[in-house]
Each structure stands twice: as structure tokens, then as C-alpha cells.
Amino acid sequence: MSRTHTPSWAQLAPHVEPAWVERLVTELRLQGASGRDIGSVLAEVEAHAVDSGDAVAEAFGDPVEYARGLGLTQAKEPSGARLRRALPAVVQLLGVMVLGITSSRPGDSMVWRWGFILGVTVLLALVATLSVWLLRILRDGSRVVAGILIAVAVVATPALIILLPNPALVTEKWVGWVVGVGALVIGTIPQVIKPGNDLDPVVAPWSPHRSGSRWPRIAAALALPVMGVVVVLIGLTLGGRVG
Amino acid sequence: MDSEPWPVEWLRGALELCVLAVISRGSTYGYAIAQDLQAVGLGTVKGGTLYPLLSRFEQAGLVDIDWRQGDSGPGRKYYQLSDKGREHFDTHAARWLAFTDLAAGVISAQRSHDE
Numbered sequence: 450m451s452r453t454h455t456p457s458w459a460q461l462a463p464h465v466e467p468a469w470v471e472r473l474v475t476e477l478r479l480q481g482a483s484g485r486d487i488g489s490v491l492a493e494v495e496a497h498a499v500d501s502g503d504a505v506a507e508a509f510g511d512p513v514e515y516a517r518g519l520g521l522t523q524a525k526e527p528s529g530a531r532l533r534r535a536l537p538a539v540v541q542l543l544g545v546m547v548l549g550i551t552s553s554r555p556g557d558s559m560v561w562r563w564g565f566i567l568g569v570t571v572l573l574a575l576v577a578t579l580s581v582w583l584l585r586i587l588r589d590g591s592r593v594v595a596g597i598l599i600a601v602a603v604v605a606t607p608a609l610i611i612l613l614p615n616p617a618l619v620t621e622k623w624v625g626w627v628v629g630v631g632a633l634v635i636g637t638i639p640q641v642i643k644p645g646n647d648l649d650p651v652v653a654p655w656s657p658h659r660s661g662s663r664w665p666r667i668a669a670a671l672a673l674p675v676m677g678v679v680v681v682l683i684g685l686t687l688g689g690r691v692g
Numbered sequence: 693m694d695s696e697p698w699p700v701e702w703l704r705g706a707l708e709l710c711v712l713a714v715i716s717r718g719s720t721y722g723y724a725i726a727q728d729l730q731a732v733g734l735g736t737v738k739g740g741t742l743y744p745l746l747s748r749f750e751q752a753g754l755v756d757i758d759w760r761q762g763d764s765g766p767g768r769k770y771y772q773l774s775d776k777g778r779e780h781f782d783t784h785a786a787r788w789l790a791f792t793d794l795a796a797g798v799i800s801a802q803r804s805h806d807e
Contacts, residue, residue, distance in 0.1 A: 464766075489759075492759075492766065492767050492769065493743060493769050494743075495766045496721070496722070496723065496765075496766040496768050497722055497723050497739045497743075499765060500723040501726075501739075503739075507738075509739045509740040514740075515740050515743075515744070518740070518744035518747075519743070519744050519747045520744070520747060521747065653767070654759050654767070654769070655761055
């Protein structure tokens with residue numbers, strides 16, 4: 450093989466209608482096909498289109514039906530494994546929210562209100578649920594279910610915070626800092642030290658097998674800690690005026 | 693050769709073995725397989741039918757694949773019958789021929805009777 454670089458999916462099928470390719474790639478992703486398998490499908494479609502000169506929609510039909518007919522679905526990852534993979538980010542999110550509420554409170558003590566505790570619980574449960582079931586929801590066409598879940602959480606979280614102001618617990622303020630920073634650290638470390646690369650880009654089938662750079666995943670893992678710092682700065686700035 | 697397209701049901705039944713037969717002649721790629729089938733009079737086999745079948749062969753281990761990249765043209769995926777595929781083809785080809793002989797015998801006998 451003379452070419453060793455890694456082209457994007459659009460470069461793999463330059464003679465095929467981009468809209469058709471995009472629908473094909475989206476459906477293959479939803480089916481759980483690997484990036485290399487998708488690259489292989491695109492290269493084969495491209496070769497056929499070039500050889501035959503036929504319009505791709507005429508030769509291959511509907512891209513969604515074609516993708517399903519290929520049967521490239523990977524072995525399903527167990528729900529437990531998906532949840533374990535999503536858990537660090539959920540813990541990070543908890544850290545950001547606790548730091549936000551802690552930094553915005555004046556004084557040395559901190560009141561943990563029922564609304565905040567329940568609202569955060571609902572939001573984190575939604576994030577965990579979507580992490581585990583999102584692909585299946587999209588694949589099965591149950592987008593309405595996903596929409597309802599998100600809408601409920603978006604409405605329920607602030608509603609709970611507003612409607613349930615009763616104190617559940619009063620602690621020293623440093624407890625909030627420890628819980629927030631601790632959650633961020635606990636959620637970030639596993640993502641940073643994990644070897645390999647979760648990203649699965651579409652690659653040409655003749656390109657060499659490479660594990661890929663860890664940096665995109667590390668950068669993604671640091672996004673929530675950075676957001677945490679921003680939230681704390683905002684909270685400290687506004688802390689004297691709210692609460 | 694009859695230019696009228698063959699009924700889809702007939703092609704559906706025969707296509708798997710016909711494709712395996714073409715591949716058994718030597719390493720080849722998708723469009724060339726479609727061309728070979730068209731050349732013998734089986735009609736146009738569209739990509740939307742052929743490649744899912746080849747994908748099933750690959751997943752079942754009936755074919756080995758090899759990507760070859762042309763100097764100026766697109767890369768092509770070549771298919772070659774594996775040992776398992778050869779065994780599968782030999783077994784099913786014999787059964788298919790026995791089946792079609794039986795069917796032909798029944799149809800021929802009835803036609804002779806009618807004449």
C-alpha cells in the first residue's frame with residue numbers, strides 16, 4: 450500500500466454524493482460499526498461508483514437500509530461496562546455543581562438544601578442514563594423518549610432547587626470544597642491515566658493499525674475541571690451578592 | 693439469451709452460490725463479480741444486493757479479503773474463497789444441482805405430458 454495517511458470519511462468516497470455518505474456513516478455509527486469497518490464500506494462504495502459510473506442511490510439504494518443490510522453491528526457492550534465508562538464524567542459533574550454552590554455561599558458554614566440534593570441527583574441520573582442508553586435510543590428511533598427524559602430533567606432540577614429550600618444538612622464550608630474538589634479529582638484521574646484512545650475515527654482499510662493519540666481524550670477529561678474553575682471564579686465573584 | 697429479467701425470487705435463491713462460484717475461480721472484487729454475473733446472463737446485480745451478501749460471507753469466514761490500492765484508481769477489496777468457503781460451496785453446490793435437477797425433471801415431465 451503506497452498511501453499510509455489516515456483520510457477522513459469524506460476523502461474516502463470523493464465520487465459519492467456527500468449527503469448519501471453522511472447518512473450511511475451516521476447509520477453505521479448508530480449500528481456500532483467500528484471506524485475501520487466504516488472506512489472499508491466507504492472505500493468499497495467508492496470503488497463501485499467509480500467502476501460502474503452509476504449514481505450511488507441507484508446502485509445501492511437507501512443508505513440506511515444498505516447500512517443495516519451489511520450487518521456490521523459490533524458485539525453489544527454490556528450496560529454495566531457503559532455505566533462504568535460514564536461514571537468518571539458523572540462524578541466530575543457532581544464536583545462542578547458542588548463547587549458552584551459552595552463558592553457562591555458567603556460565610557463559613559454551608560446549608561445543603563433538599564432541593565439542591567434532589568436536583569443534582571436527578572441531573573446526574575439523567576446523564577448516567579443517557580450515557581448507557583443513548584445509542585440504543587437513537588438506533589431504535591425512540592428520540593421522543595430521549596426528549597422527554599431531557600425535558601423532565603431540565604425542568605425538574607431547577608424546580609426542585611426552588612421548591613424545596615428546606616435545609617437537609619448544615620456543615621462547615623470546607624466540606625463543600627473537599628467534596629467538590631475531591632469529586633473532580635476522582636472523576637478526572639481514571640480518564641487521564643487510562644491507556645489507549647476511546648476515539649474510533651473512520652480510517653481507510655489499508656491504513657496501519659494505530660492506537661491513536663491519547664491527547665484528545667485527556668483534553669476531553671480536563672474540560673469539566675476547567676469548567677469547575679470557571680464556576681468557582683464566578684461563584685466567588687457573585688458570592689457576596691447572592692445566597 | 694433471454695433479455696427479460698429473471699424473477700427476483702429465482703435470483704434470490706441462486707445468487708449466493710453464483711457469487712461463491714465466481715469467487716472460487718480466483719481472487720476478485722465486487723464490481724468484477726457483478727460484471728461476471730451480468731455477462732453470463734443473470735442480469736444486473738446491484739451493489740445494494742451484492743455487498744451485503746459479500747459482507748455476510750466475510751463475517752461467516754467463507755472468504756478472505758485483501759485490500760489492493762490502485763496507483764491512480766480507488767482501493768479495491770478483493771475476495772478469495774477460504775477453505776471453509778470452498779467446503780461450503782462444494783456442499784451447497786452439489787445440493788443445489790440435485791435440487792434443480794429434481795425441479796427440472798418435474799417441469800420437463802409435465803411439459804412432455806402436455807405436448
